[in-house]
Amino acid sequence: MSGTLEATGTPTGTPTGTPPVDEHGRAYWALADCWNVVRRGLTHYQRQPINIAWQLGFPILSVLLYGYVFGSAMQVPGGGDYRDFLMPGMFVMTMAFGFINTATLVVYDSTKGVIDRFRSMPMAPSAVVAGRGVTDLIVACAELTILMLTAVAMGWRPDGGFGFLGAFALLLWLRFALIWLGVWLGLLVPNPEAAGGLFAVAFPLTMISSIFVAPQLMPDWLGHVAAWNPISSTAAATRELFGTPVGSGDSWVEQHALLMAGVWPLVLTLIFVPLAVRRFQKLSK
Template sequence: MTMVAPAPPSSPLGRLRWALADGWTVTRRDIIHWIRQPVALIVNLAFSVMLVLVFGYLFGGAMSVPGGGNYREFLLPGMLVLMMFFSLESTIMAITEDKSKGVTDRFRSMPMSPSAVVLGRATADMLMSVITLVALVACGLAVDWKINRGIGLALAAFGLMLLLRFALLWLGIYLGLMLPNPESVAAVQILVWPLGFLTSVYAPPETMPNWLGTIAEWNPLSSTVSAVRELFGNPGIGGDSWIAQHSILMAVLWPVLITVVFFPLAVRRYQRLSR
């Protein structure tokens, strides 16, 4: 008996519903993995909390914030943004593992929406990012971090962090599709960590040598860090450079630019798999 796959919906609304339904199915696959194998999720959250405690207490006593202020209040917004950046590694690893195991090809051979795999991956990673933010916010509140400018601006700050994470998703999906196997992710990690630390997360750029401070200020992460500090009302706001004085604007423009560049590259690379 021959099974005939149903024809794809012909209307735009039907195709959208098809994509959303199949994308949610792929997302549920990842959620089930978290429930059945929670070790990876727990380790990821524990690592994030550990970094906050290590830098906040182990090194925090030796750090001073220009203009004064509690170093842990200076640190927490940066750590929230940094964890959004480090989540790039999990996106790359998940995409590379599915591709190397043939899971992506099996999805592509099924009568499902062509965008479902990418949409499902994006939804699962954004959900994981929200969970990470909740855990870090709870940790921050426990170590005397404060939101000083009201819930409205705080929600805007969280929105900027998730916007950055959304942009980095497409970079991660593209790199995951480009890398030949999971072992090659280590080569990307070598670059991820220096890019994450060469920012204003741990120290203000004005305390660095001029050339290094300029690089740190123009790192896209630094714009989001500065914008989030401003919206939360935490210390470490300011700077004489143009980009430091327009951090909220750049915290929007950088993610938009990253998305514009890597979204079409990721989609095109996915469409060319197994050709």
């Protein structure tokens, strides 16, 4: 009978040396491996909460500095309170700066041999990169929640409903696109110290945008550059969805901020996902 055992311990009817049949497909194991990488990343945050405190420290200090110290001297097109104008921009800045943290963590794993160990294990190659992305999105949700609670404590009151959810989704969409930029840069730079130096590049990109000042209040040439900054589109779209009354500029990109807030991250994703995957594949050569 096929269910009985012979003296060798091999089931009758089963050829000796035949590997066991995997009950799950490749997609299941890819998701399982990705979740294990996510758990590893979240465990690091749980054991080192100072990392999240550091990531949130700069945006919260910036909110307090620009909102209370410089707020009375800032102008808002069409009138209105500057803090209402500032808060959505600070959320965008936090999402934009997140790629620096992604790059730092990726280069740390790369230089310490963690990625090499992952690649030597029987796990899906996509799990390493995908797990990093999912972890960063989860952390981004926590960052946004804490920042929004801070803003509410300062008197910011957004419109609720689908507009609020749409703004939250656009912020995460921008963060998702910049994750791949961070992964690609993390696989390029030689050490974590060099990844920290990316702040010198990210800071001017956020300053020359509509995060702190409306582009129409800048000199003409600088205002055009700021208006076409992808970060400005997300900032303008989230202000609109949060119900912040801010007059938009005359340029096409400013008049179609909601559209471009969806298009710019898509373009960034299509550019940097292939670059990140190709760079990751070159590590094995």
